[in-house]
Amino acid sequence: MASPAPAQTATPALSKVQQDLIDGSFAARALRFGSFTLKSGRISPYFFNAGELSTGPLISTLATGYAAEIAALGVQFDVLFGPAYKGIPLAAATALALHREHGIDVGYAFDRKEAKDHGEGGRVVGAPLKGKRVLVLDDVMTSGKAVRISVDTIRAQGGEVVGAVLLLDREEVGPDGVTSTVEDLRSFLAHEVVSLLKMRHLITWLEKRGDTESLQAMNAYRQTYGIKHT
Template sequence: MISCLIRVHQALPLPPLRVQPPPRTLPPSKPTQKCPPSPPRSQSRKTRSSPPRSTRARSNSAVSCSRAGGALPFPIPSSSREKRAKANALRRISPYFFNAGLLSSGPSLHPLALAYAHTIHTDLPAFDVLFGPAYKGIPFAALACLTLYTEYGVNVGYAYNRKEVKDHGEGGSTVGAPLRGKRVVVLDDVMTSGMAVREALQIIAREGGQVVGVVELLDREEVGGREGRKSTVQELEEEAGVKVRAVLGMRDLVGWLEAKGMEGEVGEMRAYREKYGVKE
């Protein structure tokens, strides 16, 4: 096919044709095997030749990309606060709003994918499928699935749910890797009341999968709405019997804001944390 294209191109008055070599194929790995990081593709690439960063460094990068991408806007107008409080299952007026949907560019998604993959690879048990609840969880699952393979050689699938069940084509309520008989890790953006994750657990159970872990992008580190003493993460871990981990926590956000000299925002967040934060 390439030779035919070259001959056709030579017969036409067009610029020189550049034929790209086929991409390098990574060695296959077992679905649940956690392998060491893949060897550098090029020693000239700094990101490949440097040693792996720590969890804290990856978290700081994720904080930076979230702020740079506009996912952590300050301040929130009072009218918007009231509106968001009504939409929040915990009915709380927060001084900050984390909108992961605004992380929509390569520079912001790249460190985010690395942080997700690092957290999954180091803190969770073996699994087969990443599940991204619609809608914001879908790109996170796809990015983490790809990054786990390119950075760690871990070959797993990913899937997501539909908001409306499809009755034509392939049909069904989920898309992607099959869940039946599989160990599943759920990815979420922000956990406040845990409603989205609980819904995902029900969907996965209905499809015959077994949830073995949950990774959220941001843990607000607030007390849940059931007992008022434990965090939503703690409530979910006890309720579902799964391990829940976060890429970022409220402490990470506060520390990053302090380093940037944003004292006004830090003061509001501290006051909110004093009122609703988990007491340790």
């Protein structure tokens, strides 16, 4: 007997930040629809490359979204941590947006791919992490490897990870076919993991746009790999 399809719900409305972020990402070709092979081997009908969000207006919209999500989350923290390399501008811009838009003043830090053996040396740049509560930023989580490496780095520096904020949650099950990478990370951290965008928001955007072909492909992919949600 075939397994039951994942439970689906009506697609949610988009906030202004979500609408602007998806519009801008699509225009910049950071968000593309078609056929893309993921590291997992799955053939995805969409692909998101945060590295293409490389203009002032786009990074401003992105930082505003991160800052609003963090402020709503209400977690107490001292430092934002952005994994190299894409997380570096995310952490810097979000720290600025938190200060300007929410009156929340925190430091930011990031790691190097390789430890520096001259000058100030070390693996981590920016605000000290020792004895600090740290919130990790990431873009699109696939395996969760980047965030887990960040957690190890932060703990090695004497910091405490108190959560993670993502740009996009793909809302799909992992290799076990049951839980998602985000759910696994939430259990691993024992803290909240939230995101600005979810796959369901991209589907809402396609519905509004009237892109029937991409919408059908997205819904078919979600039926096969989507997590159950209510």
